[in-house]
Amino acid sequence: MPKIVVDPVTRIEGHLRIEAMVEGGKIVDAWSSGTMWRGIETIVKGRDPREVWLFVSRICGV
Amino acid sequence: MHSTSSVRAVENALGIVIPDNARIIRNLINAIQYIQDHVIHFYHLHALDWVDVMSALKADPVKTASLAQSISNWYNSSPTHFRAVQNKLKAFVESGQLGLFASGYWGHPAYKLPPEANLMAVAHYLEALDWQKDVIRMQALLGAKNPHPQTYLVGGMSIPVDPNSQNAINAGSLAFMKDIARKSLDFVSQVYIPDLLAVASFYKEWASIGGGVRNYISVGEFQNDNISNTTNCWLPGGFIRNRDLTKLEPVDHMKITEDVARAWYKYGDGDDKAKHPWDGETTPNYTGPKPPYKSLRTDQKYSWVKAIRYDGLPTEVGPLSRMLVAYVAGHTRVREVVDMVLKKLGVGLNALFSTLGRTAARGIETLLIAEMMPNWIDELAGKMKAGDLKIHADDKWDPSKWPKLARGYGFHEAPRGFLGHWVVIMDGVVQNYQCVVPGGWNSSPRDAAGQRGPYEEALIGTPIAYPDKPVEILRTIHSFDPCMACAIHLVDSGHNPIINVKVR
Numbered sequence: 001m002p003k004i005v006v007d008p009v010t011r012i013e014g015h016l017r018i019e020a021m022v023e024g025g026k027i028v029d030a031w032s033s034g035t036m037w038r039g040i041e042t043i044v045k046g047r048d049p050r051e052v053w054l055f056v057s058r059i060c061g062v
Numbered sequence: 063m064h065s066t067s068s069v070r071a072v073e074n075a076l077g078i079v080i081p082d083n084a085r086i087i088r089n090l091i092n093a094i095q096y097i098q099d100h101v102i103h104f105y106h107l108h109a110l111d112w113v114d115v116m117s118a119l120k121a122d123p124v125k126t127a128s129l130a131q132s133i134s135n136w137y138n139s140s141p142t143h144f145r146a147v148q149n150k151l152k153a154f155v156e157s158g159q160l161g162l163f164a165s166g167y168w169g170h171p172a173y174k175l176p177p178e179a180n181l182m183a184v185a186h187y188l189e190a191l192d193w194q195k196d197v198i199r200m201q202a203l204l205g206a207k208n209p210h211p212q213t214y215l216v217g218g219m220s221i222p223v224d225p226n227s228q229n230a231i232n233a234g235s236l237a238f239m240k241d242i243a244r245k246s247l248d249f250v251s252q253v254y255i256p257d258l259l260a261v262a263s264f265y266k267e268w269a270s271i272g273g274g275v276r277n278y279i280s281v282g283e284f285q286n287d288n289i290s291n292t293t294n295c296w297l298p299g300g301f302i303r304n305r306d307l308t309k310l311e312p313v314d315h316m317k318i319t320e321d322v323a324r325a326w327y328k329y330g331d332g333d334d335k336a337k338h339p340w341d342g343e344t345t346p347n348y349t350g351p352k353p354p355y356k357s358l359r360t361d362q363k364y365s366w367v368k369a370i371r372y373d374g375l376p377t378e379v380g381p382l383s384r385m386l387v388a389y390v391a392g393h394t395r396v397r398e399v400v401d402m403v404l405k406k407l408g409v410g411l412n413a414l415f416s417t418l419g420r421t422a423a424r425g426i427e428t429l430l431i432a433e434m435m436p437n438w439i440d441e442l443a444g445k446m447k448a449g450d451l452k453i454h455a456d457d458k459w460d461p462s463k464w465p466k467l468a469r470g471y472g473f474h475e476a477p478r479g480f481l482g483h484w485v486v487i488m489d490g491v492v493q494n495y496q497c498v499v500p501g502g503w504n505s506s507p508r509d510a511a512g513q514r515g516p517y518e519e520a521l522i523g524t525p526i527a528y529p530d531k532p533v534e535i536l537r538t539i540h541s542f543d544p545c546m547a548c549a550i551h552l553v554d555s556g557h558n559p560i561i562n563v564k565v566r
Contacts, residue, residue, distance in 0.1 A: 062545065
């Protein structure tokens with residue numbers, strides 16, 4: 001049973017890995033893996049809640 | 063739009079009600095973000111899963127013009143224009159440097175469009191690149207820049223509204239926004255929607271592929287009143303269970319949980335214990351293979367994304383969920399446009415539960431928002447005319463007016479789906495903060511009960527012609543518009559991860 005690995009998936013924002021098992025020309029099982037991490041929520045701990053939006057908005061431009 | 067969720071979470075915690083002008087400006091910033099983002103997604107991130115760029119070289123520009131003119135009144139549809147685009151593409155290919163069109167699966171049998179449709183789509187791909195940089199100037203006007211607008215403020219916005227000032231939102235700004243709203247609606251209604259329908263008509267089998275999980279959530283967006291997490295939104299909120307389109311459940315944020323049974327984290331009281339975001343913990347625990355590796359240990363932990371669940375169920379977020387929820391809620395215009403699209407494609411309502419349905423829902427939503435945008439500009443103009451220039455509620459700005467302990471959450475529908483922030487404020491500072499984001503809902507791994515996440519479930523049954531060229535996987539995954547930067551949880555800075563996974 002061939003296993004397909006797409007890593008990284010492109011034309012997206014960020015890093016994503018897909019693993020899929022193929023049987024008889026169809027996908028029979030799949031796994032989605034986020035392969036990166038962020039630390040923004042830790043940065044805002046202990047801060048003034050009025051300025052948090054400025055930090056967390058940097059997670060993503062959309 | 064993490065700014066929106068964040069200020070709403072703090073406003074919710076502190077009981078702050080924002081002024082009308084702030085609500086309207088937030089609606090406008092979000093509206094233009096949706097419009098630009100969805101068009102970019104369709105043309106620049108998703109279209110090449112359906113459009114064979116190399117086939118466009120074989121097209122007859124005259125026939126391409128006839129095709130374009132038969133589906134739209136868009137001005138830029140002459141044989142001369144399409145010939146120019148084709149020549150540009152030819153020069154590009156002959157130079158041997160495909161640039162943004164490199165590494166496609168060109169010639170794959172899953173591509174079904176005739177050369178003329180491919181050429182039309184390539185022309186619009188290039189046109190959309192130009193268009194998007196113009197329309198997003200509206201966000202730069204209201205937000206001071208894009209991305210990451212700078213004019214948010216807990217309690218409202220910081221951009222002044224004053225018809226008598228050159229340094230504020232004035233009559234000139236309103237005219238500028240009206241012009242952008244017109245350009246937005248023109249492009250969406252005359253290019254995006256006709257292209258979407260034309261492309262979809264060649265790929266109807268994808269209306270029964272890629273459905274995935276059976277639960278959908280939207281928290282509603284484009285507020286009609288000024289309270290955080292109000293249910294009074296232009297696009298309504300709700301939860302659809304098991305694809306039952308006869309019933310909408312109200313959203314209860316306490317039903318949202320995350321577990322880390324299959325994600326590289328450790329919970330103090332057991333990785334399979336689902337936690338509400340207010341009690342969220344994020345201790346990294348990488349147990350994956352040492353890179354470079356061929357395969358993840360998918361029977362164990364295998365992702366940095368936690369398993370987000372609603373009432374214990376894997377749940378899809380995004381345009382499809384919003385359109386389904388609005389449809390069930392009886393939103394008149396959503397029903398009209400959804401029914402029109404289904405009729406044109408000759409498919410039933412169940413076709414929405416698919417890869418094609420997800421992509422169509424995004425286009426439908428873009429059209430609706432582009433139609434609606436002038437109304438919000440008029441609403442703002444009306445306030446200014448009436449002398450209401452208030453932009454910020456400062457009655458609770460001073461921390462001495464806050465309770466010792468306050469907990470809040472901020473609901474927001476970002477273009478890619480439900481984005482929630484949860485905050486715990488203690489003695490005037492943030493004690494805990496959690497973001498539960500669209501990419502996290504959709505890309506989530508299996509949970510403690512072994513239930514697959516939405517991407518995983520959507521891939522089951524997808525046909526694969528050539529395992530080494532899996533364009534079919536890209537179609538379904540791209541239909542969700544993944545945003546993985548958002549999806550991954552934090553790592554406590556005190557704990558360094560054992561391994562930084564290398565992306566090949």
